[in-house]
Amino acid sequence: MRTGVWLVGARGSVATTAVVGGLALRAGLTAPTGCVTELPALRGPALPGFADLVFGGHDVVATPLTKRAEALADAGVLPGRLADAVAPDLAAVEAALRPAPVEGDQGERIATVVRDLTDFRSRHGLDRVVVVNVAATEPAPAPHPAHHDLATLREALTSAPDVLPPSSAYAYAAFTAGCPYVDFTPSTGARLPALAALAAERGLPYAGHDGKTGETLLKSVLAPMFAMRHLAVRSWSGTNLLGGGDGATLADPAANAAKVGSKQRVLAETLGYLPQGGTRIEYVEELGDFKTAWDLVTFAGFLGTGMRMEFTWHGCDSALAAPLVLDLSRLTAAAHAAGRHGPLTELAFFFKDPLGATGHALGGQWAVLRDFTAGLHARMSP
Numbered sequence: 001m002r003t004g005v006w007l008v009g010a011r012g013s014v015a016t017t018a019v020v021g022g023l024a025l026r027a028g029l030t031a032p033t034g035c036v037t038e039l040p041a042l043r044g045p046a047l048p049g050f051a052d053l054v055f056g057g058h059d060v061v062a063t064p065l066t067k068r069a070e071a072l073a074d075a076g077v078l079p080g081r082l083a084d085a086v087a088p089d090l091a092a093v094e095a096a097l098r099p100a101p102v103e104g105d106q107g108e109r110i111a112t113v114v115r116d117l118t119d120f121r122s123r124h125g126l127d128r129v130v131v132v133n134v135a136a137t138e139p140a141p142a143p144h145p146a147h148h149d150l151a152t153l154r155e156a157l158t159s160a161p162d163v164l165p166p167s168s169a170y171a172y173a174a175f176t177a178g179c180p181y182v183d184f185t186p187s188t189g190a191r192l193p194a195l196a197a198l199a200a201e202r203g204l205p206y207a208g209h210d211g212k213t214g215e216t217l218l219k220s221v222l223a224p225m226f227a228m229r230h231l232a233v234r235s236w237s238g239t240n241l242l243g244g245g246d247g248a249t250l251a252d253p254a255a256n257a258a259k260v261g262s263k264q265r266v267l268a269e270t271l272g273y274l275p276q277g278g279t280r281i282e283y284v285e286e287l288g289d290f291k292t293a294w295d296l297v298t299f300a301g302f303l304g305t306g307m308r309m310e311f312t313w314h315g316c317d318s319a320l321a322a323p324l325v326l327d328l329s330r331l332t333a334a335a336h337a338a339g340r341h342g343p344l345t346e347l348a349f350f351f352k353d354p355l356g357a358t359g360h361a362l363g364g365q366w367a368v369l370r371d372f373t374a375g376l377h378a379r380m381s382p
Helices: 013-026 065-074 080-085 087-096 106-123 150-159 166-176 193-202 215-228 244-249 253-271 317-337 345-350 362-380
Strands: 003-008 053-059 097-099 128-133 181-183 205-208 232-242 279-283 290-300 306-316
Touching (some): 013 053, 013 065, 013 080, 013 087, 053 087, 053 106, 053 317, 065 087, 080 087, 087 097, 106 128, 106 166, 128 166, 150 193, 166 181, 181 317, 205 317, 215 253, 215 290, 232 253, 317 345, 345 362
Parallel strands (some): 003 053, 053 097, 232 279
Antiparallel strands (some): 232 290
């Protein structure tokens, strides 16, 4: 099943790491460490193989992928030997990238994206193309009447200034081109009623949003522990220090607020209440593509005895996120092949703020994902 993976933000750190990793896996140069879909419980015939993945994408910058890979190798994000080994294949992917359209009104820019997607699918003889948003986090958009009704949105795109945030414009273009859409960011993406209606009209699945790679991943494990042990969490405060492009983007207060809101949902919805404290995100340029999170949890046990827990998470965001981008591309492609449409709530395991999901506990999300994937594989059995 030849599957296109169209990356919005294709020259960014996450996208470049995903492409280098996908090419290295195809060549047998690395192990699939971090790729959930390669665990025995999920692996099977319904998922496109790494050799079946064909990469393309849009970006507003023009830095060649080989240069981005070299920079990431110098920063310790990926091995330099892999960047060198896949350089010829990276050059082939480079030829499939297109500049993000900036000319014309929003309807015209969306039409350009649709043409790029359909051309990519045709040129490479692909069965389907999954569009994955790994671009910079956007501020939450102001409400607009066109967000709620597909007919109104279609009319607005031909007669008004921009009515959709960029992530939602890409979702609109993806659905129009017949492509499933995955939002790995906390941006709005497909989370508008008008876009849900368009996905339903075209019979397409979509997933999101905000990939769960660090502090929130730990919260989704630890918060259920407190709930199941009937311990009262009094406060949960976290400080996140980010470098790289993501950290620079989140230095903007509006984008920061969108990210923090996504990170906080797991506590309230798992514990049934929101303890004191909050999450702070700060940009520290020196950290580059790495991030550090420090959390302090205070809680009460039997007879009100006060206790506390602290943890520190230091990780490389691109190396944590990239294998999940590959996983989500494979799973979404398989769901599309199986005829699924609408929000893929079974993929909540991968997201901080999952679409349509009601539980954030990682164990429960894993069980749902395992059963979902088993169902996809069962369809392939004779």
